[in-house]
Amino acid sequence: MDIYEFAMQMEKDGREFYLDLTKKTSNSGLKNILTMMADAESKHYNVFLSMKRNDKTQYTADTEILTKVKNIFIKMKEKKEFNVDVSQIELYKEALEIEKKNQNFYLEKADEEKDKSRKEIFLKIADEEKSHCVLLENIIGFVSQPDNWLENPEWYHLDEN
Numbered sequence: 001m002d003i004y005e006f007a008m009q010m011e012k013d014g015r016e017f018y019l020d021l022t023k024k025t026s027n028s029g030l031k032n033i034l035t036m037m038a039d040a041e042s043k044h045y046n047v048f049l050s051m052k053r054n055d056k057t058q059y060t061a062d063t064e065i066l067t068k069v070k071n072i073f074i075k076m077k078e079k080k081e082f083n084v085d086v087s088q089i090e091l092y093k094e095a096l097e098i099e100k101k102n103q104n105f106y107l108e109k110a111d112e113e114k115d116k117s118r119k120e121i122f123l124k125i126a127d128e129e130k131s132h133c134v135l136l137e138n139i140i141g142f143v144s145q146p147d148n149w150l151e152n153p154e155w156y157h158l159d160e161n
Helices: 005-023 028-052 066-078 085-111 116-144 146-151 155-158
Strands: none
Touching: 005 085, 005 146, 028 066, 028 116, 066 116, 066 146, 085 116, 116 146
């Protein structure tokens, strides 16, 4: 399996994982966040497909995702939407570990890549995977203690990570 096939499979698996998680939560805010993350995985999949086909690949990172998520958490706080299933925390931790591995994988591939534009794409996607880690760490904090987490001012800096 070549690098692009491997990366496409990782992104496809990630998308399916996030979509499966949306079915397991009743919290509309978390559903929105997980759907955004699934969409990001689809975007990554399409970039790797394009790279595999040797198409002229352009990639623009989604720099707004952390801000969008922060806004979702603000709405959840305003609506006092704290209904979460603590039993899912292990699934979020599993997703976090996968995102960390993906980030490291893309950083390694960027180091190996000779083509400057492809190297840049690997670095941008690695950076997005890092953002996904930040999101998942915050989701874990929220699911662990929703009332306390939303009252803690530290999460307000979510988009600064």
